[in-house]
Amino acid sequence: MPTGNIERRKLLKLIGAGATSVALAGCQGTQQTETTDGSSGSDSTATEQTSDGGSGGDGGSGGNDFHFIAGQVFGTLDPAEQVDYTQGLAAQNLYDELITVDAETLQPTAHIAESWDTEDGGQTWVFTLRDDVTFSDGTPLTADDVAYSLTRMLELQRGYSSFWLDYLDPSNITVRDEQTVAFEFNQAYGPALATFVQFYIVNSTVVQENEQDGDYGNAYLQSNSAGSGAYVLDDWEQGNSIEASAYEDYWKGWSEDSFDTFRSTVITEESTIKTTMQQGEGDMTDQYMGTQAYAEMDSYSNVRVPEVPQLQLFHFPMNCQKAPTDDINVRKAIAYAFDYDSAVNDIIGGGGVAAGPVPRQMAGHNGDLAPMEQDLDKAKEFLDKADYSVDEINEIGLEHVVIAGTELQRQMGLLNQAGLNELGIDLEINPLQWARLTDRATSVESTAHLTNIFHTAKMPSPDSHTYLMYHPSSFGSYISQSWYSTDEIAATLEEARQTTDLQSRLEKYEEAQALIIEGMPSVYIANPPYRIGINENVEGWQYRGVMSFDWDVHSMTRSGEGRAK
Amino acid sequence: MSYVDYLVRRAIHSVPVIFGLSVLIFLISRVIPGDPVRLALGPEATDQQVAALRAEMGLDQPLPMQYVDWLVGVVQGDWGMSLRTNNNVFSDIVARLPATLELTVVTLFCAVLLAIPFGVVAGTNKDRWQDHLSRITALFGVSMPRFWVAIVLQIVFVVSLGLLPLSGRLSDGVAPPPAVTRLYLVDSLIAGQFGTFLDAATHLLLPTVALGLATLAQVMRLIRSDMIDEQRKDYVLAARAYGLPNTLIEYKYMLQNAFTSSLTVVGLAFGFLLGNAFLVEIVFAWPGMARYGVQAILYQDFNAIVGVTIVVGIGFVTANFVVDLLYGYLDPRVRLEEG
Numbered sequence: 001m002p003t004g005n006i007e008r009r010k011l012l013k014l015i016g017a018g019a020t021s022v023a024l025a026g027c028q029g030t031q032q033t034e035t036t037d038g039s040s041g042s043d044s045t046a047t048e049q050t051s052d053g054g055s056g057g058d059g060g061s062g063g064n065d066f067h068f069i070a071g072q073v074f075g076t077l078d079p080a081e082q083v084d085y086t087q088g089l090a091a092q093n094l095y096d097e098l099i100t101v102d103a104e105t106l107q108p109t110a111h112i113a114e115s116w117d118t119e120d121g122g123q124t125w126v127f128t129l130r131d132d133v134t135f136s137d138g139t140p141l142t143a144d145d146v147a148y149s150l151t152r153m154l155e156l157q158r159g160y161s162s163f164w165l166d167y168l169d170p171s172n173i174t175v176r177d178e179q180t181v182a183f184e185f186n187q188a189y190g191p192a193l194a195t196f197v198q199f200y201i202v203n204s205t206v207v208q209e210n211e212q213d214g215d216y217g218n219a220y221l222q223s224n225s226a227g228s229g230a231y232v233l234d235d236w237e238q239g240n241s242i243e244a245s246a247y248e249d250y251w252k253g254w255s256e257d258s259f260d261t262f263r264s265t266v267i268t269e270e271s272t273i274k275t276t277m278q279q280g281e282g283d284m285t286d287q288y289m290g291t292q293a294y295a296e297m298d299s300y301s302n303v304r305v306p307e308v309p310q311l312q313l314f315h316f317p318m319n320c321q322k323a324p325t326d327d328i329n330v331r332k333a334i335a336y337a338f339d340y341d342s343a344v345n346d347i348i349g350g351g352g353v354a355a356g357p358v359p360r361q362m363a364g365h366n367g368d369l370a371p372m373e374q375d376l377d378k379a380k381e382f383l384d385k386a387d388y389s390v391d392e393i394n395e396i397g398l399e400h401v402v403i404a405g406t407e408l409q410r411q412m413g414l415l416n417q418a419g420l421n422e423l424g425i426d427l428e429i430n431p432l433q434w435a436r437l438t439d440r441a442t443s444v445e446s447t448a449h450l451t452n453i454f455h456t457a458k459m460p461s462p463d464s465h466t467y468l469m470y471h472p473s474s475f476g477s478y479i480s481q482s483w484y485s486t487d488e489i490a491a492t493l494e495e496a497r498q499t500t501d502l503q504s505r506l507e508k509y510e511e512a513q514a515l516i517i518e519g520m521p522s523v524y525i526a527n528p529p530y531r532i533g534i535n536e537n538v539e540g541w542q543y544r545g546v547m548s549f550d551w552d553v554h555s556m557t558r559s560g561e562g563r564a565k
Numbered sequence: 566m567s568y569v570d571y572l573v574r575r576a577i578h579s580v581p582v583i584f585g586l587s588v589l590i591f592l593i594s595r596v597i598p599g600d601p602v603r604l605a606l607g608p609e610a611t612d613q614q615v616a617a618l619r620a621e622m623g624l625d626q627p628l629p630m631q632y633v634d635w636l637v638g639v640v641q642g643d644w645g646m647s648l649r650t651n652n653n654v655f656s657d658i659v660a661r662l663p664a665t666l667e668l669t670v671v672t673l674f675c676a677v678l679l680a681i682p683f684g685v686v687a688g689t690n691k692d693r694w695q696d697h698l699s700r701i702t703a704l705f706g707v708s709m710p711r712f713w714v715a716i717v718l719q720i721v722f723v724v725s726l727g728l729l730p731l732s733g734r735l736s737d738g739v740a741p742p743p744a745v746t747r748l749y750l751v752d753s754l755i756a757g758q759f760g761t762f763l764d765a766a767t768h769l770l771l772p773t774v775a776l777g778l779a780t781l782a783q784v785m786r787l788i789r790s791d792m793i794d795e796q797r798k799d800y801v802l803a804a805r806a807y808g809l810p811n812t813l814i815e816y817k818y819m820l821q822n823a824f825t826s827s828l829t830v831v832g833l834a835f836g837f838l839l840g841n842a843f844l845v846e847i848v849f850a851w852p853g854m855a856r857y858g859v860q861a862i863l864y865q866d867f868n869a870i871v872g873v874t875i876v877v878g879i880g881f882v883t884a885n886f887v888v889d890l891l892y893g894y895l896d897p898r899v900r901l902e903e904g
Contacts, residue, residue: 065737073860075605075649083606157614158606165611222651238650239661239860240852265733267850271716272732275724279731435599435865442600476612 063260066538066553067563069273069282070264071289073239078221079200080149081158085286086264088548090242093262095200095227098127098146099193101460106311106545107363108193108460112141112201112228122188122500129179133251135203136225136232143181147173148204150183152216160458163195188498190505194461197546202226230554231262241265250554257539257557277303277533280565284541284551285533290407291349297533302564308543309361310530311457313354313465316400316416316450316523317481324393325449329386331520334450336379337419340372344526347411354524356513357465361527362545364462364506366513372524376422383423390424397428401440401448404431409452416450416523441478450523451481460545462509467493470516484521536564568893575889579882586878587639587871591632594867601865605648622646635871645868649860654872658854662876663747664734665846665853669838671750671769672777677831680784681824685815687785688792688823699785706782711841715775715848722771730768732850739764776845780834784827791823825896832888836881 070086079091091097100111113127133141151170153161164185172184185192203226207217210224217226225233228251231244244262246254265282267273270293276282278300285297298305318325318334325331340353353371358364383390400416402409413429420427430448432440440446457464467474471493474480489512496508530543532550540556602618603610619625622645623634635645644654687699722729730736734749742752742761749765795801796819804814843855854873861869 067737073649076651078651081651157617162611162614165613218651237660237852238652238657239857240850265850266852267732268856269712269716269848269850272719272848272850275719275731278724281731281737433599433863433865435601435604438603439598439600442603477610 064257064558065261065263066259066556066558067281067283068262068264068551068553069276069285070266071268071273071286073266074236074242074264076222077225077233077236077242078218079159079202079227080153080156080161080216080221081218082198082200083159085288085548086266089264089551091200092229092548092552093231093244093554094225094229094233095202096133096141096229097197098199098201099196101197101544101546101549103542103544105363106361106460108197112146113196116193118500119182120184120188122190122498123186124182124184125189125192126176126180126182129181130251131179133228134249135206135228136247137203137206138249139203139205141201141203141228142178143175144178145201145204146181147175148208149201150199152202152207153199156216156218160195160198163198163459188500190497190499191459191461191463191467194459194463197459197549201228203228230552234261239266252554254554255557257559259553259556259558262553273533277535280535280563282533283535283538283563287530287532291347294531294533295349302536303533304536305531305533306541306543307350307529307531309351309359310528310543311359311362311460311545312528312530313357313359313453313455313524314348314412314526314528315354315357315453315455316412316525317453317469318521318523319444319447319449320482320484320519320521321444322447322449322483324386324388324396324398327386327388328520329382330388330393333379333382333386333423334416334420334425335372335520335523336375336382337416337423337425338372338523338525339374339415339419340525341374343412343415347408347415348526348528350529350531351526354527356517356524357469357522358462358509358513359457359465359527362457362462362465363460364509366510368510369513369517374419376419379419379423394424394426398425398450399428399430399448400450400452401430401432401437402452403437404433412452412525438478441481442476444483447481447483451478453478453481454528455479456547457545458547462506462513463497466509466512466516467497470512470521482521484516484519486515486519489515536560537562571893572890575886579886582882583875583878587636587875588632590871590874590878591635592628594865594870595628595631597865599865601648601867604864605866635868639875644872647861647869648866649864649869654868657857657869658872658876661852661854661857664851665839665842665855667748667750668769668772668776668845668851668853669835669842672773672838673780673831673835675773676777676781676834677784680781680788680827681820683781684785684788684823684827685792685820688789689796689811689815691793696789699789703782703786706778709778711775711779711844712848714778715771715845718771718775719848729771734765734768734852735761736764736768772845772849772851775848776838776842780838783830783834787827787830788820788823791826792819795819795823821895825892828888828891828895832884833881835884836877839880840877 068089070089072086074086074090075084076082076087077090079095082088082091096112098111098113099108102109112129112133114130115128117126118124119126129141129143129146135141150173153159154164154168154170157165167185167187167189168183174182176182206226207220210217210220212219223236230247230250232247233244235243242264246258246260267276270289273285273289274293274297277285277297280302294305297303318331320326344351344353352360355371356366356369358366400413402413410431417427417429437451440448455465468479469482470480470485470489472485472490475483492508492512492515496505496512499505499508534541537558537560538556539559542550542555544550602624603615606614606618623631626634638645642655646652647654647657650657683699687696690696719731723731735741739761742749742756742758745752745755750762753762753765801814801819804818842853843859845851846853846856847859854876857869858873861873
């Protein structure tokens, strides 16, 4: 087929010509890059000059750039929807919260609201706002913006709106004057102040102008920021990176060594995160890698890994409404059979054994509660008192759910299995994906006998580690998998919520903890340490108790020349 | 049968494959245990919130209705909302697909380009050192996990030698070229940004090697064995008897016949690379569709799972279609047999 041969030759020639062009273009590019150094040129060259030629350097602006390495994608930039740590990181830097967390006391403190008061026995909360706060477009932040932002959250019903949905109707949000706003709850609501740390304020004018089909500007805020935060969104490549520049007129002001730009790149592979830090290409990591990864980063000369006690509980909630863990003696036997020291020292690699549901560092933790210790004799005593024999327990089958794919989770299951084997109890370890676990937590029947759970504080109040775990109205979430409450516990927790005086409220929570512990609804294992990797040339980082609050880039500065390599 | 008829027939065969795949994946993603809505809304979400989002996404409808709604949406460019990103899955994929396509196409191109001479040399030097070397290389390429190779490459070329960039598509401070195809290599050439082209190329190097080693090994071994078979055929003996140069015989006559069977593997390899790119994308923080797909699976983001699977499926079908097209072109007997 001569015709075919000619076509094939033509095709080959074309391919050859294309390849040659590409090669030539590459060579030409090399020359151009080398010769344009320091001279003016095309846009592309100007851009390229800011690069140090590798993945290192201080970022796009050529200024003082802060690079956070995130282990998961930013799902949303709308602060009304934020629930996880990357979303919180974005909200924390692009917006301002009404109330913030004090780094020393880990308690709620003034931020956009400079003072507050309660009326009607704690049913109405009145906030007075700072008058020097402006949004990134220069307009002042007023009570109207606060009222709109909270109404927006209640109407969208996303994110942390659940903190207020049952207690606050949008019609009961009142603007009293330009700097004063009042929220009238349907009952006295003690933890209100703490919940407002998760309430970020948006520029109502800008957002309302960009509403589409009653979406409260949700679509607009996915690719724009409209806040008063220290940084203004420049670019968001969802699933990959986020970039923001400093807002010059930020109300808290700037120091000479503050970061000009804030950038976060999504890197999910641990080895790549470690190498990025080691190469001096990242300033900070998250806290969700394995213990070994932090130990390794700590050995790098340019990275430090601070370790602080964390407002987090790691425990095995036991399903108290399902045989055989519906028997308190079985639960106590399981709790005494567990090896707490090995869990904390060998698996978690630090922190302390938990003493009840509320983390020890949290205000409102009941200091009279002692941490558990392994005691097999006591475990056997309780087992003898139980309504179920070992054979009956084994016949029913004890299931322990762990999160699939995580070594720490698996090891915790195995440690529990080893302890229970000493009692003659067989334990089935069942690894599940997180989505499946949360689904199973919605009913008593499907909730496992024991489940590995990390529970981190979302607000600076023991309410999240008591009411959300042991009040019947909270049942059905992964946090409340014990399905345990009593009338007395429920009443005490309700009283705590209705008490507005901080000290009296904390006492109520302490009382509730003592009552909860009597029923042994969980194996309270650890308050794990908080660890992150930080470049040596970053200063000012402080742990602040609530998720993402310690990643407030404005509070940090650069020491030395660029990142430590 | 004319060449056009042959192509049309092949194209029509692809439609039920894609449709069947969509039904299968849609059903699987909906019936696997777990509650992605509750997961997406966070632990404190009330039942009221969960129910509202379920209704918003049409998840309270019967499964067949959900599928019909989804299918109508797909035709209109609405692939459903991602629970992770809150975006239309279609726009999520459009944003990420170019990165994965660039990686897989360059990988496949390089793998085939290298596999041809290596396979020919190994085949024409059976049981000599060249053949043994290709065997060892192939064994390594096929047996080493891609993510492990990727990490080793990073340790050697980034940490130890400091020669190549660690991750991403471009260096810090290098702006992406003006978007035309969103393939940085192509767009940077179109814009005349040759420095950006080189930067993108150096970022591609390690991911390409990590991803393409197995494909290189497969194609190389296949060409080698086919070259050995071809060597025994009469036309080769005749060509040698005529005194034609060995290079001409090997690379023009023998390779054309030997490569026909490798073409099937190349077509399949494209689909495999598209589906397996996540192993490399995760290690090199490559912002592609495959990484998005893995996150979708982990978080049971069903619309995204379906979307990514459909795109990978279309990739497979398209690659096979192109292979069929080339088959018909390289060996006219194939399309004649169809008639």
